[in-house]
Amino acid sequence: KITNLDNEVSSAALSTRLADIYRPLLLDGSVTITVNGRKIEPLDIRYDETIPNMGPQLMRVQTRFGDWIVLKIGISAPGQRIKPGIRCYYRGRLIEDEKFFGHPTPAQLPQSSRLVGEAHLDSVPVTPNKASFIESSVEWQNVSTRIHDVLNPWFEKLSKLKIEQRSNVENWE
Numbered sequence: 001k002i003t004n005l006d007n008e009v010s011s012a013a014l015s016t017r018l019a020d021i022y023r024p025l026l027l028d029g030s031v032t033i034t035v036n037g038r039k040i041e042p043l044d045i046r047y048d049e050t051i052p053n054m055g056p057q058l059m060r061v062q063t064r065f066g067d068w069i070v071l072k073i074g075i076s077a078p079g080q081r082i083k084p085g086i087r088c089y090y091r092g093r094l095i096e097d098e099k100f101f102g103h104p105t106p107a108q109l110p111q112s113s114r115l116v117g118e119a120h121l122d123s124v125p126v127t128p129n130k131a132s133f134i135e136s137s138v139e140w141q142n143v144s145t146r147i148h149d150v151l152n153p154w155f156e157k158l159s160k161l162k163i164e165q166r167s168n169v170e171n172w173e
Contacts (some may be wrong), residue, residue, distance in 0.1 A: 011035050019043045024120070025092040046084060047074035049125065055158055061140040061150055067123035071147065073154055076116040086117040088133065090126050095133060101148040103155050118127060119147060147171040 019042055026032040028044035033040040047056035056074030059079045063069065076082055084106055085098040098105075099119075106113035124139045126132065133140050 001102065002078065007048070007085060009081065009171075012036075015040050016043075021094045022092065024118075025090055028092075030092060035086035043082075044080075045118075046080060047116070048077045048114075049073055054154075059150070061146055063123075063139075063146045065139075065142055067139065067142065069123075069143060069146065070120040071150060073115070073117035073151070075114045082116060084113045084115055086119050086151075089118065089120045089122065090130065091122055092120075095126055095130060101144055101151060103148065103151055109155070109159060110111070110163050111161045112155070115158060119143075162164075165173070 015038070018033050019026065019040050022031060022033065022040075023042045023045075026033065026040060049055045054075050055117060058070075061069050061071055071086075073086075076084070083098045085100050086099045087097040088095050088099055098113065100115075103109075104112055111129045121133065121143055124143050125137050127134060133145075163173070
């Protein structure tokens with residue numbers, strides 16, 4: 001319970017952020033979070049299942065040191081406000097998002113803005129404040145290499161997707 005805050009906090013913004021950060025724990029019922037008496041529902045990530053051979057995949061992959069990664073990858077459904085890339089969790093808490101593991105980002109390959117996924121990296125050490133993974137660790141290097149390899153076929157398929165023009169570009173633009 002948090003009370004007597006010095007600054008004003010938007011309950012809607014706080015609820016959205018908590019639903020994002022603790023999505024896996026909220027989904028499996030490990031935690032219940034309320035803000036001003038309202039129960040927080042987990043962030044909804046919808047996958048586009050209409051594109052052939054690009055439906056969401058849930059997989060368990062193993063690193064060369066025997067650590068297991070639970071990974072879900074897919075194409076985001078249109079109309080969502082979710083950051084592209086892989087969302088990386090440590091013990092059910094979002095540590096980093098928008099990770100592409102060495103693959104082209106949306107700035108280099110616009111179609112990669114449709115890629116969304118979740119990786120549970122419980123074997124990788126995090127910084128003391130849980131702001132990021134310790135990327136100099138051997139565990140991170142192994143996980144990063146393995147996820148990069150798993151993403152290779154996805155980026156081959158993404159590069160062949162038609163780029164959608166959502167708004168007309170005027171001549172003067």
